[in-house]
Amino acid sequence: MKKHTLFLLGAVVFASSCTKDEPTPEDTKPTQPATYSFTNVDYSGQTARLDMLAELTAEMKKPNTGVAADEAVMLNMFANENSPFADGTLNSSTKQLKSKCYDGGGSPMTVSSFEYYMTRLASLSNAGMGAWAPGTAGIATSGTKAYFFDENGVEYTQIIEKGLMGAVFYYQIAETYTRDGKIGDAVDNETVTDGKGTDMEHHWDEAFGYFGGTVDLTEANYADQSLRYHAKYAKKGSDAGLETVGNVMYQFIKGRYSISNKNYTDRDAAAEQLRKDYELIMATTAIHYINGSIADFGDDALRNHQISEAYAFVVSLHYNADKSISDTDLEEVKDFFRVDMGGHKIPNFLNVTVATLNQAKDKLSTVYGLDAVKDTI
Amino acid sequence: MKALKMVMILGSILTLFMAGCKEDNPDNTDGSEFDTNALLNNYSENIILPRYQELATQMNLLMGATNDFQNDVSAANLANLRTALLEAELAFQPCTSFEFGPASTYTLRSILNTYPTNESIINQNISSGGYNLYTAGNIAAIGFPAMEYLLYGTNLTDQEVLDLFAADAEAANRLTYLFDVVSQSQVVAGQVNTQWTSGGYHEVFVNANGTAVGSSVSLMMNSFVLDFERFIRDGKVGIPLGVRSLGTPNPEKVEAYYSEKSLALLAESMDAYKKCFNGVSSTEINGVGFDDYLIHEDAEAISHKINTQLDLIVAKQSILNGPLSEDVLSNKPDVQAVYDEMQKLIVSLKVEMPSALAVLITYQDSDGD
Numbered sequence: 146m147k148k149h150t151l152f153l154l155g156a157v158v159f160a161s162s163c164t165k166d167e168p169t170p171e172d173t174k175p176t177q178p179a180t181y182s183f184t185n186v187d188y189s190g191q192t193a194r195l196d197m198l199a200e201l202t203a204e205m206k207k208p209n210t211g212v213a214a215d216e217a218v219m220l221n222m223f224a225n226e227n228s229p230f231a232d233g234t235l236n237s238s239t240k241q242l243k244s245k246c247y248d249g250g251g252s253p254m255t256v257s258s259f260e261y262y263m264t265r266l267a268s269l270s271n272a273g274m275g276a277w278a279p280g281t282a283g284i285a286t287s288g289t290k291a292y293f294f295d296e297n298g299v300e301y302t303q304i305i306e307k308g309l310m311g312a313v314f315y316y317q318i319a320e321t322y323t324r325d326g327k328i329g330d331a332v333d334n335e336t337v338t339d340g341k342g343t344d345m346e347h348h349w350d351e352a353f354g355y356f357g358g359t360v361d362l363t364e365a366n367y368a369d370q371s372l373r374y375h376a377k378y379a380k381k382g383s384d385a386g387l388e389t390v391g392n393v394m395y396q397f398i399k400g401r402y403s404i405s406n407k408n409y410t411d412r413d414a415a416a417e418q419l420r421k422d423y424e425l426i427m428a429t430t431a432i433h434y435i436n437g438s439i440a441d442f443g444d445d446a447l448r449n450h451q452i453s454e455a456y457a458f459v460v461s462l463h464y465n466a467d468k469s470i471s472d473t474d475l476e477e478v479k480d481f482f483r484v485d486m487g488g489h490k491i492p493n494f495l496n497v498t499v500a501t502l503n504q505a506k507d508k509l510s511t512v513y514g515l516d517a518v519k520d521t522i
Numbered sequence: 523m524k525a526l527k528m529v530m531i532l533g534s535i536l537t538l539f540m541a542g543c544k545e546d547n548p549d550n551t552d553g554s555e556f557d558t559n560a561l562l563n564n565y566s567e568n569i570i571l572p573r574y575q576e577l578a579t580q581m582n583l584l585m586g587a588t589n590d591f592q593n594d595v596s597a598a599n600l601a602n603l604r605t606a607l608l609e610a611e612l613a614f615q616p617c618t619s620f621e622f623g624p625a626s627t628y629t630l631r632s633i634l635n636t637y638p639t640n641e642s643i644i645n646q647n648i649s650s651g652g653y654n655l656y657t658a659g660n661i662a663a664i665g666f667p668a669m670e671y672l673l674y675g676t677n678l679t680d681q682e683v684l685d686l687f688a689a690d691a692e693a694a695n696r697l698t699y700l701f702d703v704v705s706q707s708q709v710v711a712g713q714v715n716t717q718w719t720s721g722g723y724h725e726v727f728v729n730a731n732g733t734a735v736g737s738s739v740s741l742m743m744n745s746f747v748l749d750f751e752r753f754i755r756d757g758k759v760g761i762p763l764g765v766r767s768l769g770t771p772n773p774e775k776v777e778a779y780y781s782e783k784s785l786a787l788l789a790e791s792m793d794a795y796k797k798c799f800n801g802v803s804s805t806e807i808n809g810v811g812f813d814d815y816l817i818h819e820d821a822e823a824i825s826h827k828i829n830t831q832l833d834l835i836v837a838k839q840s841i842l843n844g845p846l847s848e849d850v851l852s853n854k855p856d857v858q859a860v861y862d863e864m865q866k867l868i869v870s871l872k873v874e875m876p877s878a879l880a881v882l883i884t885y886q887d888s889d890g891d
Contacts, residue, residue, distance in 0.1 A: 278643075279643060279660075280659075289766070440626065442632040442661065443633075444636075445661070445662070448661075495657060495658055498657050521735075521736060
């Protein structure tokens with residue numbers, strides 16, 4: 146981005162030190178294409194799930210404008226049952242978000258967490274949508290923006306949408322499609338199916354499909370591309386000079402190129418580095434929204450909305466077994482945004498202060514080596 | 523939107539270049555380059571520092587009046603305290619355009635002036651006696667609006683206010699709460715002032731030259747424009763008028779609702795805003811400001827347009843009778859006229875001026891969600 150050029154200069158040194166696998170002359174860079182321009186690429190199943198989340202999000206945003214959210218519609222959209230979508234092709238699709246959602250153990254949000262938030266969004270909005278105040282669920286406005294929060298300032302729409310981006314899209318990329326089960330040496334990379342490539346190629350393309358980018362996306366043109374989900378949020382890091390978009394795209398292209406050329410060393414290197422670069426999307430976006438919530442601390446609508454976004458991106462960090470942040474540190478960051486209800490912790494944004502927001506930000510920036518840019522992301 | 527900004531930037535770069543060509547500059551030195559350092563020095567030394575100094579002074583006086591009131595809950599001390607509060611609120615108005623650097627670090631605006639205040643949270647805090655005034659949940663229970671609620675209440679006689687601090691069952695807690703909110707605002711205003719004066723931010727500010735994202739000109743202009751758009755136009759006038767509520771006025775959302783001094787604060791704010799644009803100090807010395815920068819970049823017409831429009835806003839607002847909370851109900855067309863003139867200023871402030879000076883307005887969130 147030209148407009149950030151001057152600002153970028155300061156960040157270049159840092160950017161090269163934090164992305165450990167910068168392209169080197171030995172890499173395939175001289176020959177791998179600059180864009181995701183391969184033959185036999187099909188990720189229509191991922192696109193369908195991205196579209197499903199878009200319709201689910203639209204339903205969840207209804208309370209922002211004073212229309213109650215429908216519990217059955219949301220749960221049906223999550224599971225793709227009973228033809229809930231306006232887009233008929235989604236109803237007839239065999240794809241769904243729920244079956245691909247993380248549902249294992251541990252601390253991260255699971256299928257039942259998301260269903261709980263959908264149910265509560267419906268019950269709260271059906272109970273009434275007056276003005277939000279601390280302790281009272283309702284709508285808070287700022288300028289032309291309006292958001293529906295629970296009594297603790299939590300915007301379920303963000304928790305669910307950004308949370309599912311983590312628990313479905315990121316989780317599928319980090320734990321399924323860049324792992325041996327889908328791209329290991331035992332996976333067929335010989336039999337080419339027209340339009341889909343080999344099994345191994347197809348699996349990698351499916352990972353790419355969850356990103357929400359375009360095949361033409363580069364670090365240079367990201368401002369002009371129509372991006373969704375994590376691809377859209379990767380811009381936050383790139384805007385701050387971290388080349389987040391370019392780094393993620395480079396590894397996606399490298400992996401596919403290596404698979405097609407049967408260079409499995411590079412494939413494995415790309416898979417590992419992709420997970421690292423992709424993880425930075427969550428970290429940078431979380432910091433971006435923490436900064437926003439500090440800047441708008443006196444504005445209930447903007448503060449709660451941005452903390453909800455930040456919290457959901459922090460929670461998303463869970464869905465990668467190789468994550469750079471330790472479980473202890475991650476729980477510590479989450480605790481800045483939660484209260485203990487006697488045995489279980491729930492998000493509550495009434496007790497945050499500028500000081501605790503800064504502590505959460507500093508913890509993330511230290512873990513992810515983002516200290517130099519933490520105030521400008 | 524980004525593409526449009528790029529076009530604007532490229533356009534302004536071109537303008538800058540062409541302006542350079544037109545200067546009397548035969549020997550091709552860079553003598554025509556605008557001295558942003560002089561501009562930054564003027565803003566810091568003659569405008570920002572004195573304004574924060576005055577705020578800190580008034581906050582100290584307010585704290586003193588609060589102590590007197592605590593020691594002797596009397597009608598005279600209540601009157602003094604109300605006067606000190608108004609003076610502090612007036613002193614805050616010229617500070618709102620600089621919400622970057624220290625003010626951003628300490629969230630000065632949010633702590634001092636988040637309104638409307640939340641009466642029930644204030645009352646809960648007084649009853650419980652246990653609170654952290656810095657939490658998000660208490661942001662609408664602190665600062666000037668909370669002090670006003672405590673010192674004026676709604677439809678209370680002076681004696682009834684005094685009783686709440688002397689005879690009421692929660693009188694002691696209420697006095698403590700008043701002390702705590704005044705103290706918090708005093709501390710935060712003092713921290714911001716100290717950061718600028720002896721904390722090293724003046725040096726950081728004047729040395730961050732240029733107009734790129736992160737430069738002082740960029741930070742200041744973004745804050746200056748945001749202040750007008752969101753906090754003066756919308757906060758002081760538009761939201762009470764009902765522009766965000768389908769035309770239904772919200773009299774209780776005016777600034778200084780309880781003291782009914784909204785118009786005095788608005789007038790002070792507009793006066794300070796114009797002085798800031800023109801680089802005029804509190805002692806009326808006209809130094810290097812955004813107006814001079816525009817003139818230098820062959821954009822005198824934009825500078826003139828902004829000044830003319832600022833005058834028009836002041837002219838329209840001077841017609842209002844006050845208090846604003848009544849004007850938005852009984853005198854709506856005149857308040858609408860003020861808002862309309864404010865609205866006309868937006869394009870000059872937010873598009874024409876930044877474009878002419880090659881500054882990017884970055885405060886708008888482009889997520890669309």
